[in-house]
């Protein structure tokens with residue numbers, strides 16, 4: 001069975017809610033899935049997985065969530081050729097750089113050779129009120145793994 005990991009960074013818990021729903025849907029689909037906070041994992045550990053999913057909120061003026069910044073700096077050494085990948089994250093469309101962290105991580109994964117299997121999911125506002133949208137996206141991910 002393909003091994004999937006969801007790595008997320010969350011300051012106030014919104015990305016965490018999204019991550020737990022994505023994990024739940026993948027697990028219910030029979031997947032071997034691991035959920036990790038980005039501050040608890042090094043990029044080298046991703047080599048042991050077939051599918052990499054990043055969840056990251058956007059802070060500052062279009063920047064990655066704090067815990068993702070040191071992780072991203074080390075990521076290029078990891079190399080993701082042959083791996084499948086997807087990205088999701090919440091943001092707030094009142095900011096000019098809406099969900100920019102999602103775009104940044106998508107580019108990082110692509111430039112490291114990963115195969116993006118689905119259009120990235122951007123959630124505007126609280127994830128808790130948009131679980132249907134998150135579950136639908138996760139079900140599409142499961143179908144593509």
Ligand SMILES: Cc1cc2nc3c(=O)[nH]c(=O)nc-3n(C[C@H](O)[C@H](O)[C@H](O)COP(=O)(O)O)c2cc1C
Nearest residue numbers: 010011012013014015057058062091092095098099
């Ligand atoms: C100071 C500050 C800056 C933010 N900057 C952005 C931004 O540039 N783009 C965006 O889409 N959302 C921005 N947001 C909204 C957060 O991404 C949003 O609150 C998100 O749900 C936080 O998720 P988290 O709790 O998982 O970290 C910002 C929020 C704050 C408080």
